Amino acid sequence: MLGSSLVVLLAAAAAAASPLRARSPYAVKERHFVPRGWSSVGKAPGEHIVDLQIGLKQSQFDELERHLYEVSDPRHQRYGQHLTPDEVHDLIKPHDETLDLVHEWLEDAGVERPELEYSQARDWIKVSLPVNEVERLLDTEYSxxxxxxxxxxxxxxxxxxxxxxxxxxxxxxxxxxxxxxGPRKSNVKPVGKKAEKPAGLAVKVAEAGSASSSVSDVCDEDYVTPTCLRTLYGTIDYVPQAAGQNKVGLANYLSETNNRSDVSIFLSQFRSDATKAAFNFTIDVIDGGDNQQTPNTAEQNASGKDEEGNLDAETILGIGYPTPLIAYNTGGEPPFTPDDAVTSNTNEPYLTWVQYVLNQTDIPQVISTSYGDDEQTVPLSYATTVCRQFAQLGARGVSLLFASGDEGVGTAGSCISNNGSSAATFLPSFPDGCPYVTSVGATKGFSPEVVAYDELGSGSIYASGGGYSNYFAQPAYQAAAVSNYTSTTLGSAYAGLYNASGRAYPDIAAQGQKFVVTWGGDNILLDGTSASTPAAAGIITLVNDALIAAGKSPLGFLNPWLYSEGYKAFNDVTNGSAIGCGVDGFEAAVGWDAVTGWGTPNFPKILEILGLN
Incomplete structure (x- = not known):
């Protein structure tokens, strides 16, 4: 009897000493309604391989956020003192207990540690498993x-x-x-139809440091070129000085790449001193991303393959040369082919991309992304964890620019809530609602610039996007500006269709309509915040060049600087609106507004505010 009691006591003591908790029953962690446009067509094949990504609770994200805002706020004594990768990792690495418990759970399910891959901070675990094993692990059923x-x-x-x-x-x-x-661009010319230069337009290349013509000489709203953009925003006479230390990046998804031959043809027309850059910029292929440099097939031409990629690379190099460019081509599409059940399902592109970039030691100081989707297609946990990854980049001194969308406040006929109520609603965009990125809207015209809007035919329109997040609260850095717009300009208009306390976007804007793009050897015209975002990225890249040349830190996460003082160097846009959902949507106004943000950049004024002139 004494022996059995001793065994019980020893077992109890061992259990109390263990850092692992007792097993507990399963409970639903997260539900998310299937978005409009999607329907189940059958059970998922049990042998289909899923690249499962497990995001662990970060130990000190609140501290990371505090550091991010301090090093990004020009009013703080730590402004510009960006964190090192190791400092970021120390703040977001999970507690030992978290790792122990997750490892125990996986091992109980037959998943051994040698099968696991980790992010550098060990806050993400990746493992490839067939559907039938994932279903047991998560007590669910895939379709x-x-x-x-x-x-x-x-x-x-x-x-x-x-x-x-x-x-x-x-x-x-x-x-x-x-x-x-999805890409934030719209065709405005039928595929195969060349864009013709307007008569009398001066598009002869003005190389860096040369005397510039007037905006009226080099700009036409039906044929927007780098010479126009550089003249309009004041970078035409700037000579980059820190091209070796300063870099700029762009993100490609959906089998897009940047066709070097097309980029070369484009630069030879509009930025001849940069022509060689078409074959020198870096292309990083991530997780099976595409880098096809041979001519498109007829099917690829019909789908517009590489229109987006060419637009991004040509715009950035046309403005930011000789700053080195890195293109990140991330795989994940198409995610699943029904007749090939073992194809790996990797359709979480932002997560794959941001994890890759965070693992690099040499990251561009500015990265442009011309892709996004309706926020409600993304579960809150995914949006939150990806947004927090973006915060890590910001803390390390990276400016992340995202296109605000091309459908105003939402596509007419699709402005319905995905919460099961089918209530009418405006459709905010992700990742624009993430408070740690800078969202870019679009303008057109020059005297003055107005909100971008284009009738594309067949009832389709393009309108610069803007809105208020339903997932992310309004950050303190923008509260005063947004509150003024919401109460003064909007008032009771559209009450109930948007979340007035949400993170509001865009933050800035740039030209985004009828850009000349070389594609398939010909010049075509493209609309979209896909154009305004790389244009803004090219200008911010040159600001960083001037900062680095002066021995200062790059801008990093832009928004605290932008909303506190940087806005003074942006051209206010006060005409037009974010047309969508069958209404005029959010209108432009004096100061910040939910369609062009603070407006478009004035490069000389930005340098002046930063003490560089």
Whole structure:
């Protein structure tokens, strides 16, 4: 009897000493409604391979956020003192207990540690498993979903975890995210039809440091070129001085790349001193991303392959040369082919991309992304965890620019809530609602610039996007400006269709209509915040060049500087609106507004505010 009691006592003591908690029953961790346009077409094949990403609770994200705002605020004594990768990792690495509990759970399910891959901070765990094993691990059932466009995904509307892991695991994907990183561009010329230079327009290249012509001489709103953009925003006479230390990046998704031959043809026309850069810029291929440099097939031409990629590279090099460019080509599309069940499902492109970039030691100081989707297609956990990854880049001194969208406040006929109520609503965009990125709207015209708007035919329109997030609260840095606009300009208009307390966007704007783009050897015209975002990125890149040349830190996360003092160097846009959802949407106004932000950049004034003139 004494022996058995001793065994019980020893067992109890061992259990009390263990850092691991007792097993607990499963409970649903997250549900997310299937977005409009998607429908289940059958059960997912059990042998289909899923690249599972497990996001662990970061130990000190609040501290990381504090550091981010301090080093990004020009009023703070730590302004410009960006964090090192190791300093960031120390703040976001999970607690040991979190790792122990997650490892125990995985091992109980037969997933051994040698199968696991980790982010550098060990806050993400990746493991490739067949669907049938993932279903047991998450107590769920995956289906094949088809989008009205014909794309397919393997997803589940909800997933579960043992209760004791709910506080340790923030997100697991791919599960219930139906995010599709669509490009923010619209064709304005039929494929194959060349864009003709307007008669009398001076498009002869003005190389850096040369005397510039007037805006009226070099700009035509139906044929926007780098010479026009550089003249309009005041960079035409600037000679970069820190091209070796300063870099700029762009993100490609959806099998897009930057065709070097097209880029070369473009630069030879509009920036001849940069022509050689077409074959010198870096292309990093991530997770099976595309880098096809041979001519498109007829099918690829019909889909517009590389229009987006060429637009981004040509615009950035046309403005920012000789700053080195890095293009990140991230795979993940198409995510699933029904007749090839073992194809790996990697359609979480932002997560894949940001994890890759965070693992690099040499990251461009500015990165332009011309992709996004409706916020409600993304579960809150995914949006939050990806947004927090962006905060890490900001803390390290990176300016992340995202296109605000091309459908105003939402596509007419689709402005319906995805929460099961089918209530009418405006459609905010992701990642624009993330408070740690800078969102870029679009303008057109020159005297003055107005909100970009174009009728594309067949009832389709292009209108610069803007709105208020339903996921992310309004950050302190923009509260005063947004509150003034919401109460004074909007008043009771559209009450109930948007979240007045949400993070509002865009933050800035730039030209974004009828850009000349070389594609397939010909010049075509493209609309979109896909154009305004690389244009803004090129200008901010030159600001960083001037800062670095002066021995100062790059701007890093722009918004605290922008809303506190930087806005004074932006050209206010006061005409036009974010037309969408069958209404005029948010209108431009004096000061900040939810369609062009603070307006468009004035490069000489920015340098003056930064003490560089």
């Amino acid at each position: 094949v979903y088809e989008h009205e466009s014909g794309a397919h995904l393997v997803r589940t509307p909800e997933w579960s975890l043992p209760r004791h892991l709910h506080e340790h695991i923030e997100s697991i994907q791919p599960t219930n995210s139906f995010f599709r990183a």
